[in-house]
Amino acid sequence: MEKRYYPYEDFLDDTKSLTQKIDWKFDTIIPIARGGFSLAHLLGEYYNIREVYSINTIGYDDTIKLESVKVFNIPELGEAKNVLIVDDIVDSGDTLVEVLKVLRQAYPNVNFKTAALFYKKSAKIAPDWYVKEADKWIEFFWTEDIKRKI
């Protein structure tokens, strides 16, 4: 698949775009590890939300897709009412579907909505808000930059 490097500057612009699209008040942000971490960091700062928790999944082994997604490290949501789940990209949608299922089972009285920078049309679920459709393999700066030699 064709690759596209995604630098910090684009991430910053897209995160700003995402904040303009999200027309919902939320009190908690849950990034899906690791992809959602940088996005959650900026959104937490932007919205001044300290309740930024993480959730983890296993499902990919590099580029080989496993059959199922296992969700673990489910956060204690405490007083949360409206929770925004964030990830870098909704690709197949498997991860997001499973995360939503697990969180809604654990917290039936909490509202969950979802946001991502990228979304693939072929995914089985669309996030409530996203910035760009992905038609290439995205090489995110947080993956690429740190591996380059100093």
Added chain:
Amino acid sequence: MEKRYYPYEDFLDDTKSLTQKIDWKFDTIIPIARGGFSLAHLLGEYYNIREVYSINTIGYDDTIKLESVKVFNIPELGEAKNVLIVDDIVDSGDTLVEVLKVLRQAYPNVNFKTAALFYKKSAKIAPDWYVKEADKWIEFFWTEDIKRKI
């Protein structure tokens, strides 16, 4: 206090420096929310560690220091043996001391070490590894950039 803007490029360089300083094998990374999130994201990619969990504290209310630090959202550490706790800055050290105390009580058989980008000499605890001493108020890019107008 004098302020210093800390851009993404410096963060990237310093994170690379940090990886050169850390002479320890670890299997899990715990960022202290929110400050440690971007650092944990890059370190997780660099070391190919998927076990990146978060922990949360309350103790500052903007720039007003409260008397105590409350630690919450303590992660399930599962099979973890060696855990690196990361934060952007060790300032007073109150947060790191409390996080270490709570995690060591919860997981007495796990080894915890600590890393940060910045460290203030006046802190009551030094991280095991850090990159720079802070003598100014650091304005991190994740706080500043997202608040600028598009």
